[in-house]
Amino acid sequence: MRICKVFTDLSLEPDKPIEFGVSEFCKQCNKCVDACQADAISSDREPSFAVACPSNNKGILRWTVNADRCYEFWIENSACCSNCIAVCPFTHRNHTTT
Numbered sequence: 001m002r003i004c005k006v007f008t009d010l011s012l013e014p015d016k017p018i019e020f021g022v023s024e025f026c027k028q029c030n031k032c033v034d035a036c037q038a039d040a041i042s043s044d045r046e047p048s049f050a051v052a053c054p055s056n057n058k059g060i061l062r063w064t065v066n067a068d069r070c071y072e073f074w075i076e077n078s079a080c081c082s083n084c085i086a087v088c089p090f091t092h093r094n095h096t097t098t
Contacts, residue, residue, distance in 0.1 A: 023047070029089070030043065035083040035086070035087045037073060037081060038081075039069065040052075041065050041066075044064075049061055050064050052066040055067045
């Protein structure tokens, strides 16, 4: 399961993003791109506001993921793959940005 939205009725104060090095790390890493058998993850070195498919929201600076292409791969293989998550250093407990 992948959580991409959280709905709550809690009162939350808007704040600024916390910079902890993930963006700079991702610019050099590309492990998720290499592991994606569906070729659904952008290999661009810089994030952009590009929209890869109708399920992407406009106006968000990010590395695009073509969710439609990813989902089609799941259907063809009768299972989700999660290779991108498995190889991402930030999904492991003792990750490092160096």
